[in-house]
Each structure stands twice: as structure tokens, then as C-alpha cells.
Amino acid sequence: MSWDSHFADPIELPSGRKLITLRDAALYITKLPKAEHDADEWQAAMEALMLVAERDGPTMFARIMTAATVQFQLLSPMSAFARTADSSWGSRHVRKVQPIEDIVQASEA
Numbered sequence: 001m002s003w004d005s006h007f008a009d010p011i012e013l014p015s016g017r018k019l020i021t022l023r024d025a026a027l028y029i030t031k032l033p034k035a036e037h038d039a040d041e042w043q044a045a046m047e048a049l050m051l052v053a054e055r056d057g058p059t060m061f062a063r064i065m066t067a068a069t070v071q072f073q074l075l076s077p078m079s080a081f082a083r084t085a086d087s088s089w090g091s092r093h094v095r096k097v098q099p100i101e102d103i104v105q106a107s108e109a
């Protein structure tokens with residue numbers, strides 16, 4: 001099988017762009033920011049793409065791994081935080097953890 005093999009169903013990205021071939025998916029992954037690209041989920045998706053393209057694995061396997069990773073990245077609040085350039089977003093929405101000593105003292109009072 002080649003990198004130009006088509007997925008049975010294209011993978012639609014949040015931007016509306018579609019990944020149609022194994023090559024499209026591989027290029028999409030390699031162009032992600034390094035922190036995202038190096039995430040275990042994306043590395044697993046890339047391995048699945050390589051297995052299909054270079055070892056004649058089932059195209060559906062690569063499609064499932066890639067589509068699942070796209071969905072995971074959309075739903076994961078930490079990945080959204082990691083992708084944002086505005087780090088103040090996280091400080092406004094992440095609750096500060098109160099030290100256990102303060103909680104114990106408040107409950108004893």
C-alpha cells in the first residue's frame with residue numbers, strides 16, 4: 001500500500017479541512033506544534049499510518065487511530081490549554097488547590 005492510499009471516509013478536521021489520504025494525515029501530524037506532535041496519542045496515530053503505508057496494514061486501522069486522536073484533542077481541556085498562546089486563559093479557569101492544612105484548620109474551627 002502507498003502513502004497515497006485513500007481512507008474509506010475522509011477525516012474532517014475542526015477547521016473543516018479533510019484528510020483524504022494517508023499522506024494527508026501524516027503531513028497534518030508532522031506540522032503540529034512540537035508539544036502536540038510529541039504527545040503519545042499523535043505518536044500512536046503516526047505509527048498506525050506507517051504500519052498501513054509500509055506494511056500493508058488495514059487502512060481503517062489508521063483512520064480510526066487518526067480520527068480518534070483528532071477527537072481526543074478536541075475534547076481534552078489540557079490539550080486546548082497547551083495549544084493556546086494565551087497562558088492567562090489557564091490561570092483564570094484553573095481552580096487553585098488549597099493546601100490540606102488550611103482545609104483541616106477550617107473544618108476544626
